[in-house]
Amino acid sequence: MPGGATAVNAPSIDGDIFAVASRAGTWSRRYLKRLVAFDLLGALLAVGAALAIGPGARDMNMSYVIASAAMPLLWIGALALSRAYERRYLGVSDEEYRAVGRAVVGLLGLLAVGGLFVKAQWSRSYILTLIVLLFAFGLLARRLCRVWLERHRSEGRLMQRTVVVGRADAAAELIRNIKRSPDQGLDVVAVCTSGLDSDWNTTSSIEGVPVMGNAYDAVSAVDLCDAEVVAVTSHPELAGKGLRRLAWALEERDVELVVSTGLLDVAGPRLSLRQSTDMSLLHIERPAATRRSVFLKSLMDRTLAALLVLVLSPLFLGIALAIKLTSPGPVLFKQKRVGVGGEFFTIYKFRTMVVDAEKQLAALMQYSDGNAVQFKMKKDPRVTPIGVFLRRFSLDELPQLFNVLIGNMSLVGPRPQSQAEVEQYEPDAMRRLHVRPGMTGLWQVSGRSDLDWEQSLRLDLRYVDNWSPIVDLQILFRTFRAVITSNGAY
Template structure:
């Protein structure tokens, strides 16, 4: 990661040079200012410093999945603006407002683009097995196996398990040459430091284990510090996003504080306002598309243009979800006859080659155009732009206790499962992604999902 950080620093410095050049090039917009040459010279260094103060080069965040690296760009912009304001006020300097505005816009936009490009390149390297950290897994056998499987499934973590120090469920050493999830066991948790020296390790990942708690874990951190090895500890929490977790220190113990999901208060109000305003604007923008699609659907088989289906919304409230009709009239009555041919599992019914879909409907579904009328449901407050899939009443009747939590937020036109595979996902995977969204949603997460939705729709992967 040190090389990645150096490249990121260089990219941000060059971005600062570009921002100062573009802002200075628009000199005709400025009032008579303080000489721009000095400010243009300082700006690249000030930008790198501001991003650094916003934790933009912290190894915990750079190159990792999640929004924290992008939040660092926002913090950098705010710190730079505050710094320029303080310098202007205390030094009685007349900085050009146009110069500052142009520079900040370029830095903010460029900062996001730089990180997106670099993270994409890093993800490709990690998928090929390079730019990863050799990782030692430490803990009980079942926890170590789960950690190994998780790291193997998510190459964006940049952690490649190469060895494990584990014991069985009763705390006894495992058999010699034992393998856990494809990872060889080289000792017990008490022998972790020796394994680090023997195997050559960049990171130690510890699952909860009594042999490595309290003073023993502290001594491990000291030993790893001397060797320049990172330590990560798995708290055993499922699908809890980083912004919800913080450390609450006490006299001799650090407590992991998990914030409640943002299910109430100003965040929900802000989401509702943004949903309705954006949906109303999109309805206006797509109105010509609505007219063309309505004509095509009508001419295809002379049936109704729209299809209204009862769905279950937030807190179990029923509402009529509207779509462009993509199936033959009376398609719902054919479900029972086709149930045996369903490609779905668990609760969901879905078919790759559904005989009920019309010719126009195939195109509408491929690009999710049939979903556009749900903007009306969003404006009415029955749905959100982003959220879990709105289920059918018969599906809710089959829900287990965990699945009921999907109904804690408004259903969405798109969501995590739609941008992670759409209809290709199993019911268990769809449920897991929906629950992760319910527990960790934020306006920033919604924006990320909307951007990923555009890519998923254009690629029409998993659409049927």
């Protein structure tokens, strides 16, 4: 065994598969108890509201009483049939949210068929209120449980003990990714590997995780560490029959098996299995670049931008007046930026710096607090007093709503950069130009200027490869929180 690790007389992949030891963590049971309780409470509130809004005293009959009394149990059953309570989705997958939508549709169909058979005539307001509130409370329940789980996991609790199996370099990369994502709930306690540059028998750890043998020692490591999850990444010894035998051994031990595809930042909706009698292939769908998706994104962008301009017009006037009274020069700052496909356009912002700020830039480059490509300075002397306030809450970006209306920007996307910054791009970074630049994006809601260039680029590329109208809405909601807290803004 590596690095003085003690040899263990435990079953290998082909060993005693009947030595069952249930390792299912208590976190999933605690999570489920809370989730079911929230769902029941939500169903009761929805039923109460539906009865109050729907039938009046004259129309109230036994069909309403029976349906309302059965509704909490029917709702729990609909959620269960829609796989809303499957352990593999709890706390980590968007499938948990999509299951609520499936349950609502199923329950609506059940009410329609049931009402037809018993000849019940329920009021539209009763049905509409019930369905809308069940859907809203179902989503809220899962969000509350996620917050509870993420809070515990950020403190190192309610984690799943995990054994990583794979070639040394791939295992090290997977361990780093797992450590960067504590919300996944994986606590790597051992690694089974081979293919190290040096003699692997002399290596005791990878990324601070003890090495406990090669791929064939995976089940022994699971038994020794009382692990709940085995994460497999690239390994020549775990292909075909080897991986299948490992899956059988872990199944008997109630241990979860997850396999890393090696496809970085490809979202679940783009992945699907193409199965036949002899093989299973992983199908990678192209990013959402169909005409329909692009049209929907453009329509949503311009509609929301128009509404925001109307609602925020008094704020626009107030900011413009404050800039004019406190600093000589124009209210708006204009600059050429690189947009989709490398085309240039003029970006609009409220001016937050002195008029000759561009001329002073060269002298300040050595004091940059930004990343390798973007110049940022936490205490930039060129920023005006009113500019400090505007930048802190990103109010200087508001005029870009007109860029969205014109069509050369989107509400969500990679931030538009100058020609000088684009000229420093490596080939991978050029993919940022495949979509319209945005007022906000993944890196803005994930740390803003506190991120280095590699982190910012990875988040932008992840957005380019996985964007959709739903993803845009999620980022917009997260943007509001990021702006309020002003983290990473300077």
